[in-house]
Amino acid sequence: MMDKHYLTPLFAPSSIIVLAGSSDAADGLTPQARVLRDALRAQRYTGELTFLGVDTSGTLADLAQTRADLAILALPPQDLAAGLELAARVNCRCALVVSSGVDAELAAQLRKIARREGMHLLGPNSSGIQRPSLQLNASAAGPLARDGSLALLCQSGALTTSILDWARNNAVGFSSVISLGPHTDLGLSDALDFLANDPRTQSIVVYMEGIQNARRFMSALRSAAYAKPVVVLKAGRKPAGNEAAQTHSAAIVGSDDVFDAALRRAGAVRVRSFVALFSAAKCLASRYRPVGRRLGLITNGGGPGVLAADWVNEIGLDLGRLSPEAVAKLAPQLPPLASLADLMDLSEEAGPAHYRAALEAAFRDRTVDGVLAIFSPKEGIDPTAVAAELAEAKRLAPKPLLACWMGDASVVPAREVLREAQIPNFRTPEAAVGAFGNIASFYQNQQLLQQTPAPLTAMAKPDIEGARLVIETVLAERRNVLTEMESKTLLAAFHIPVTRTVLARSAHEAAMIATQLGFPVALKIDSPDIAHKSDVGGVVLNVHSGAAARDAYADMVQRVARLHPGARINGVTVQNMARARRGREINIGLVTDEPFGPVITFGAGGTMIELINDRAMELPPLNQFLARRLIDRSRVAETLGEWRGAAAVDRVALEQALLRVSEMVCALPQLREMDINPLIVDELGAVAVDARIVVGESTQAGARGEGQYGHLSILPYPARYEQVWPLRGGGDYVVRPIRPDDAQMVQRLVRELSPESRYFRFVSQIAELPPSMLSRFTLIDYDREMALVAEHRERVLDEEGEVSHKQRIVGVSRYVTNPDQMSCEFALLVADDFAGQGLGSRLMLSIMEVARERGLSEIQGLVLANNPNMLKLMRRLGFEVRPFPDDPEFRLVVHQL
Numbered sequence: 001m002m003d004k005h006y007l008t009p010l011f012a013p014s015s016i017i018v019l020a021g022s023s024d025a026a027d028g029l030t031p032q033a034r035v036l037r038d039a040l041r042a043q044r045y046t047g048e049l050t051f052l053g054v055d056t057s058g059t060l061a062d063l064a065q066t067r068a069d070l071a072i073l074a075l076p077p078q079d080l081a082a083g084l085e086l087a088a089r090v091n092c093r094c095a096l097v098v099s100s101g102v103d104a105e106l107a108a109q110l111r112k113i114a115r116r117e118g119m120h121l122l123g124p125n126s127s128g129i130q131r132p133s134l135q136l137n138a139s140a141a142g143p144l145a146r147d148g149s150l151a152l153l154c155q156s157g158a159l160t161t162s163i164l165d166w167a168r169n170n171a172v173g174f175s176s177v178i179s180l181g182p183h184t185d186l187g188l189s190d191a192l193d194f195l196a197n198d199p200r201t202q203s204i205v206v207y208m209e210g211i212q213n214a215r216r217f218m219s220a221l222r223s224a225a226y227a228k229p230v231v232v233l234k235a236g237r238k239p240a241g242n243e244a245a246q247t248h249s250a251a252i253v254g255s256d257d258v259f260d261a262a263l264r265r266a267g268a269v270r271v272r273s274f275v276a277l278f279s280a281a282k283c284l285a286s287r288y289r290p291v292g293r294r295l296g297l298i299t300n301g302g303g304p305g306v307l308a309a310d311w312v313n314e315i316g317l318d319l320g321r322l323s324p325e326a327v328a329k330l331a332p333q334l335p336p337l338a339s340l341a342d343l344m345d346l347s348e349e350a351g352p353a354h355y356r357a358a359l360e361a362a363f364r365d366r367t368v369d370g371v372l373a374i375f376s377p378k379e380g381i382d383p384t385a386v387a388a389e390l391a392e393a394k395r396l397a398p399k400p401l402l403a404c405w406m407g408d409a410s411v412v413p414a415r416e417v418l419r420e421a422q423i424p425n426f427r428t429p430e431a432a433v434g435a436f437g438n439i440a441s442f443y444q445n446q447q448l449l450q451q452t453p454a455p456l457t458a459m460a461k462p463d464i465e466g467a468r469l470v471i472e473t474v475l476a477e478r479r480n481v482l483t484e485m486e487s488k489t490l491l492a493a494f495h496i497p498v499t500r501t502v503l504a505r506s507a508h509e510a511a512m513i514a515t516q517l518g519f520p521v522a523l524k525i526d527s528p529d530i531a532h533k534s535d536v537g538g539v540v541l542n543v544h545s546g547a548a549a550r551d552a553y554a555d556m557v558q559r560v561a562r563l564h565p566g567a568r569i570n571g572v573t574v575q576n577m578a579r580a581r582r583g584r585e586i587n588i589g590l591v592t593d594e595p596f597g598p599v600i601t602f603g604a605g606g607t608m609i610e611l612i613n614d615r616a617m618e619l620p621p622l623n624q625f626l627a628r629r630l631i632d633r634s635r636v637a638e639t640l641g642e643w644r645g646a647a648a649v650d651r652v653a654l655e656q657a658l659l660r661v662s663e664m665v666c667a668l669p670q671l672r673e674m675d676i677n678p679l680i681v682d683e684l685g686a687v688a689v690d691a692r693i694v695v696g697e698s699t700q701a702g703a704r705g706e707g708q709y710g711h712l713s714i715l716p717y718p719a720r721y722e723q724v725w726p727l728r729g730g731g732d733y734v735v736r737p738i739r740p741d742d743a744q745m746v747q748r749l750v751r752e753l754s755p756e757s758r759y760f761r762f763v764s765q766i767a768e769l770p771p772s773m774l775s776r777f778t779l780i781d782y783d784r785e786m787a788l789v790a791e792h793r794e795r796v797l798d799e800e801g802e803v804s805h806k807q808r809i810v811g812v813s814r815y816v817t818n819p820d821q822m823s824c825e826f827a828l829l830v831a832d833d834f835a836g837q838g839l840g841s842r843l844m845l846s847i848m849e850v851a852r853e854r855g856l857s858e859i860q861g862l863v864l865a866n867n868p869n870m871l872k873l874m875r876r877l878g879f880e881v882r883p884f885p886d887d888p889e890f891r892l893v894v895h896q897l
């Protein structure tokens with residue numbers, strides 16, 4: 001019973017009250033009210049619809065006993081507060097304010113009223129919502145859209161109207177249209193959360209301008225994108241750079257780059273233009289689910305095919321080439337001039353049968369992940385007949401199929417055939433390839449989404465307390481910038497190899513230290529006030545004698561004092577020159593973004609860093625897969641193999657350095673900026689030659705037990721909840737938080753349940769979980785919900801009698817935090833063959849302990865009245881069993897935490 005979403009009364013109301021003035025006169029109506037009234041009446045809404053005036057008092061007594069799911073307000077700003085109060089008095093559970101121009105002060109007042117009355121409020125400054133399947137047009141965004149599987153979530157009323165107008169002309173239908181405006185109470189996160197759970201929605205298109213809470217946004221977006229494709233167009237791209245930046249990393253990273261990284265990690269696809277958003281919407285409306293990035297090109301003209309192939313290379317896709325076996329089989333079916341070397345160029349003589357043969361070959365071949373069919377008008381060839389072949393092939397196509405019918409008047413009927421068959425069709429090859437690029441990005445980003453790293457790796461444990469002590473000492477001295485010595489101490493605490501560095505406080509000391517370390521050495525000025533040492537002559541390399549070290553010290557201190565008179569100088573650090581003559585110089589950095597928090601950066605290092613401007617980035621926490629992908633996205637990655645006579649670098653050492661930085665970021669919320677520049681890596685390993693770190697007081701909110709990670713926008717896997725428990729009949733099992741890769745084991749658990757057990761848990765006769773529900777159950781936001789699985793190791797005998805062990809999930813308990821943020825609703829499921837062995841009790845006690853630690857005060861659930869075993873377990877655990885007023889078939893079980 002946890003499946004009914006808390007926003008169902010808003011987006012699927014059974015009864016609506018409209019506060020928009022008089023229902024039979026236009027006098028006094030706002031423009032929105034007039035449009036809204038006409039929109040609601042233009043079709044027959046499937047629920048109950050009542051119009052009410054805000055000054056109505058005589059009907060209040062009549063309505064006080066009724067319960068409306070939704071109140072829609074379209075009133076002048078001065079009447080909105082009174083209207084919302086009225087909606088609360090007639091027991092509305094949700095409210096929608098369709099208005100414009102409401103300022104922040106009035107919006108805050110409306111939010112306060114709604115929260116006091118326990119109502120969910122969409123608006124003010126919303127253009128409203130449309131739910132075509134319910135025949136509900138509660139919007140000022142034009143006529144009701146046609147029904148479909150695509151959801152539109154938009155932070156601009158004008159763009160909502162424009163997209164709906166485009167959709168009408170392109171046969172694109174919507175499951176939901178949700179318009180959000182400035183100062184709205186319910187925001188992007190809430191709407192995404194509903195759409196992720198909405199069975200009518202297969203894919204989601206988002207236009208956004210900003211977010212209020214990065215953690216909630218990432219949580220909702222990850223949940224939605226795991227269940228269905230999400231495409232985002234974001235306005236307000238900011239230029240990279242920050243004049244006040246103290247580190248290289250901060251200077252070369254702009255907030256738009258970070259937003260890119262966040263969307264990629266959330267499994268969503270970003271598009272850069274309104275046109276690209278439409279292209280993506282076309283593909284999503286066709287329900288394509290990609291499997292890779294190799295696009296096969298079928299064309300009847302070399303020129304358009306080459307243009308398409310060029311764009312495949314330009315945007316980083318791969319050309320899908322037929323295998324030699326497929327070429328040998330297809331070639332005899334094509335005209336003599338056809339070429340299958342790279343493109344499938346069928347020649348100008350190609351007709352419908354030739355296209356059909358090429359399509360069948362591409363669909364069968366494992367070297368092709370998607371197909372683009374390009375047609376240029378040719379004398380004697382019917383473009384509509386060729387389009388009809390595509391429409392026929394689309395019915396059984398196992399891969400994405402896109403079309404590009406070039407030309408104009410002669411191909412209009414053919415384009416109509418493609419549109420009716422829901423084959424995305426584009427006027428230019430580049431646009432079609434770009435659309436496939438969006439599909440391929442979705443596939444790639446899904447792999448990133450499914451990574452749920454723990455805050456600490458399995459490598460040697462870092463000295464977190466020692467690192468904290470260094471930071472606390474610096475902050476106690478009212479400093480924010482660590483010296484090179486302090487920065488390297490922090491890196492060493494996390495087992496990142498650093499060059500041995502000693503601080504000299506006089507020229508004589510510098511000479512002695514250099515002699516002890518062995519030549520050649522490097523000398524660097526040590527000052528908390530100088531960000532870039534080389535800019536003020538604060539670096540001297542390749543010093544080969546004690547006398548040279550003494551002279552270099554004196555000259556450097558004198559030079560820096562002249563160029564930077566106010567700088568505090570602690571002395572000069574002396575260190576051996578890095579051993580690697582052919583090593584690559586890398587920069588690993590950290591920036592803190594508003595609103596996403598810490599972001600790890602990777603790219604080329606050394607003194608040319610700003611000029612090269614090589615930056616790839618990822619949100620923490622990282623695991624090896626994410627670290628590898630981060631390296632691959634950088635430009636310097638091309639130099640890490642054998643390069644210009646140098647051996648390939650130790651990639652594992654580089655990945656480990658990134659994992660160690662991720663550990664630092666998770667464990668030390670005071671970190672603001674960091675540069676490990678250069679980190680020199682070669683075939684023998686990696687070593688940090690220089691480092692600079694900026695810290696600040698920790699401002700994270702210690703909310704609901706996860707305060708130590710309150711600075712992160714993606715919560716790490718909570719490995720600390722893992723426990724081993726004994727089974728009554730012998731052996732043991734592990735209770736641990738669920739992971740995305742548990743999906744198939746959870747599906748097996750559901751499949752193997754008895755029909756009665758399945759009905760008791762899901763109140764349904766389902767034989768297995770649908771993909772959207774399975775994804776929702778296994779990729780969760782550990783901040784607002786928790787699922788614990790009981791994992792048992794089974795002994796398995798193979799055909800030859802060999803014994804092996806296989807993991808099996810035999811129970812799941814979960815809770816989801818209610819919108820009040822104080823209580824939660826639970827669910828419990830145990831495999832039939834493990835019933836009566838104490839698993840249910842252990843899973844419930846464990847999930848209650850997590851909820852208690854998160855600061856929740858009450859756990860509740862619904863149990864079927866004819867499920868005696870579950871009710872017995874609840875009473876044994878101390879739950880109070882109450883009647884459930886909304887449905888006598890259920891009992892409400894409640895426990896104070």
